[in-house]
Amino acid sequence: SRVFATMNWYLLLVLISMLFLVLASMAYLLICFTHPDDKNTAWLPKIAVVVGFSLACYTVLLLPFDVANRADPLVFGDLGGGFNTPLICKLVLGVDVVFAVAFIPFFIFYYEAYEPDQSSIKIQLRSGFCYTGISLAAFLLVFVIAYVVVGKVNIPVHAHLAPLSPSDDGPACKDCRVDEHFVLTFRVSITVYAVALLSFVGWLCLVLFGSVGLVALPVDLMLDWYHRPKRLTLAQYAKEKERMAIQTTELLESGKSLQVHQKEVGTNTGLPKALRKQITQFKLSVEDLKTGYDKMETSYRDGGGSPFLAWGKLVLGLLSGVVSVGWVAHILLFNVLHMLPMLNTVFMTLDSLWGLLGTLAYALFVFYLLWAVFKGVVKTGSRFLLFAVHPMKPNGTLMNSFLFNTLLLLFSSVTVTQFSAQSFRLYAANTVMDGLFTVYINNLKGLGYVFQYFDIALLALTGVAAVFLFICPRKASS
Numbered sequence: 373s374r375v376f377a378t379m380n381w382y383l384l385l386v387l388i389s390m391l392f393l394v395l396a397s398m399a400y401l402l403i404c405f406t407h408p409d410d411k412n413t414a415w416l417p418k419i420a421v422v423v424g425f426s427l428a429c430y431t432v433l434l435l436p437f438d439v440a441n442r443a444d445p446l447v448f449g450d451l452g453g454g455f456n457t458p459l460i461c462k463l464v465l466g467v468d469v470v471f472a473v474a475f476i477p478f479f480i481f482y483y484e485a486y487e488p489d490q491s492s493i494k495i496q497l498r499s500g501f502c503y504t505g506i507s508l509a510a511f512l513l514v515f516v517i518a519y520v521v522v523g524k525v526n527i528p529v530h531a532h533l534a535p536l537s538p539s540d541d542g543p544a545c546k547d548c549r550v551d552e553h554f555v556l557t558f559r560v561s562i563t564v565y566a567v568a569l570l571s572f573v574g575w576l577c578l579v580l581f582g583s584v585g586l587v588a589l590p591v592d593l594m595l596d597w598y599h600r601p602k603r604l605t606l607a608q609y610a611k612e613k614e615r616m617a618i619q620t621t622e623l624l625e626s627g628k629s630l631q632v633h634q635k636e637v638g639t640n641t642g643l644p645k646a647l648r649k650q651i652t653q654f655k656l657s658v659e660d661l662k663t664g665y666d667k668m669e670t671s672y673r674d675g676g677g678s679p680f681l682a683w684g685k686l687v688l689g690l691l692s693g694v695v696s697v698g699w700v701a702h703i704l705l706f707n708v709l710h711m712l713p714m715l716n717t718v719f720m721t722l723d724s725l726w727g728l729l730g731t732l733a734y735a736l737f738v739f740y741l742l743w744a745v746f747k748g749v750v751k752t753g754s755r756f757l758l759f760a761v762h763p764m765k766p767n768g769t770l771m772n773s774f775l776f777n778t779l780l781l782l783f784s785s786v787t788v789t790q791f792s793a794q795s796f797r798l799y800a801a802n803t804v805m806d807g808l809f810t811v812y813i814n815n816l817k818g819l820g821y822v823f824q825y826f827d828i829a830l831l832a833l834t835g836v837a838a839v840f841l842f843i844c845p846r847k848a849s850s
Contacts, residue, residue: 380454383440386728387455390433398425405769414486414771417479421771424471424778428785431468432738434461435792436731438803439723457804462563465786469566472782473511478504480775515569522817523565527556560812567786568813574787575826577745577780581752583833585744586696587841588751593689600682601671609672616668619661623654630654652753659763695740700834707795707827716798723799730799738792745784746777790814790823 399422406418441455482500531552560568604612630651637647670677702714715737723730750763762773793800793809800806814823 380441383437383455386440387437391430394429394433395422395426398422398429401425402774405764405766405774407768407770410771414483417483417771417775420471420475420479421774421778424476424782427464427468427471428742428778428781430464431782431785432742432789432792433735434464435738435789435796435800435803435805436734438805439800440731442803461804461808465567466563468782468786469563469570472570472779474504474508476775476779476782477507480772480779483771483775515566518569518818519562519565522819524557524559524817525812525815525820526817527811527815529554529556560816564808564812565816567808568816568819570783571786571790571813572819572822574783574785575790575823577749577784578741578787578791579826579829579833581748582741582745582784583748583830584751584837585746585748586699586741586834587837589740589744589747590689590693590696591841592747592751593685593692597682597686597689600685601667601674601676603676604668604671606672609668612668616661616665623657623661626654626657692740695737696744699737699741700831702795703827703831708831713798716796719796719799734792734796734799738788741788741791742781742784745780745788749780791826794827 402418402422402425438457438461441457478500481503482496485496485499487495529552531554533552630647633647634651637644676682698715705712706714706716719730719734721730722733746764762776763769764773764777789805790809790813793803793805794814797806797810814820816823
């Protein structure tokens, strides 16, 4: 009864509103981006995508909710907002782990096994359960071995012991104070260690791809403005059509050659690496041709298109540049050098003005970081042809791309939350998320040692990406 009496009902209203707003937004996103071929099919994967996207958003929003709900440590008996934040965090992060290692992989295999001429879904279900079982068994094997061997946390403790007041004839307090330094070691729960493993994989994505995305996002947006569609005359339009016709013919010949080569090699033992690379390059060339054709049609038939869209990309590119520079400066000056509080001060100041302002500013920086990971995956995949890319386009995104991006988002959301908890630890002080990530997970045996260097790696690779994209901002074919 005391909890209900002290519950922050305004926070409860915001919480319920955000739950439905995020869910509705993800459903709308799916509707707007789904390819026409998938409009009335794959309902189960679609539900999984909406839930997965929403779950990732809930994960990164746990920190500002925890900040709003935390109790004041200087007020005796203060219950904060009245919510059981430890239970909520465990539920959200636990479901995140289950979706990332079981549900979404199942639907990926389930969708990829679909054949238009099959009359039942038994083949899809068999493929989904079989391959998911193999991947889940591999994850559990790694998890069990790691948990048994190094599933403990080493928390350094600095204790300062002294009497409340010195006796009349005793020594002064400074002389009777006892300082103790020791390490508290114990085994963490299964949920905490599962979250740590998921975050480790997500850190690889954040460091390798987020670093590229932090640079590529503003650069590509401003390049899109610079190379925006411009009005074409009839003669220029005819010349462009002729050039694209030649490119189309060359791509058709290349596609036929690849198809013959693929049949000769066969798929029983898998395709050779060189052939997979050629197929990826062919798909990217086809996408470039489609983009170029749409740009040509816009330039001629629509007179270059809407100026608001083109100049909006410039404005968005400049704003993205500000956010990217803000992230880099914060990582350098606060995370690595420990000199200035940087964004912590911004969020706390905005929170003091109005509670939601700090949350909105936090959400801007955190969701931008997730966006940077997506951008980095597409940029890296299209540049170096290391893997198939899955860009999301309005009315042009197939379900396998949705599922891939959902899996990527689930892994990255846990990592971004951990990164935010340690980057904004002044803003998030005395919260459950601060304790979970900066006290427990960052001090784990083995993984904790690796986690402390990821900030430096992210900063270094961002610098490398900036130099590379400055020298060669786009592919030669672009």
